[in-house]
Ligand SMILES: O=C(O)CCC(=O)C(=O)O
């Protein structure tokens with residue numbers, strides 16, 4: 001079965017839509033359980049009107065990716081769940097929102113506990129430190145709000161130019177008919 005990379009940063013992992021998990025698992029999780037929380041926590045960045053997502057599992061091991069460099073997500077709000085397995089080190093770190101210049105950013109390390117989920121703004125810069133043994137697997141859900149990203153692309157900070165696609169694409173929509181097809185942005189960085 002052909003298999004895509006989870007995103008352009010991680011080399012190892014799996015996209016959950018390729019396993020058919022969107023309709024059965026991720027969409028109900030987002031709508032029923034995550035959006036009530038994100039509405040309260042992140043009303044400033046679309047937490048109350050999330051309407052699509054990109055979900056994937058990332059894998060780190062001694063022979064594969066060890067860490068993830070500092071970045072922001074193609075998301076308004078992100079859920080990151082530590083699935084295990086056994087590993088040492090590999091903490092997450094968080095810094096300021098992407099608008100803060102590199103040389104003024106402060107960093108906080110967060111030890112991620114297996115089974116626990118962590119919500120954060122997608123545009124807050126973050127990364128994962130190298131593991132020093134074992135395997136680290138995380139479920140990542142990049143949640144998106146068309147109402148927010150249709151105004152300005154969160155990856156290039158410009159007005160989106162749209163091309164038609166199937167599925168959620170990168171979460172942009174053409175604000176015409178309610179049932180208009182989903183669109184993907186041409187400069188997508190995922
Ligand atoms: O490995 C992690 O826990 C972070 C993954 C991440 O930040 C991402 O995929 O956007």
Ligand SMILES: [Fe+2]
Nearest residue numbers: 071072073126
């Ligand atoms: Fe990320």
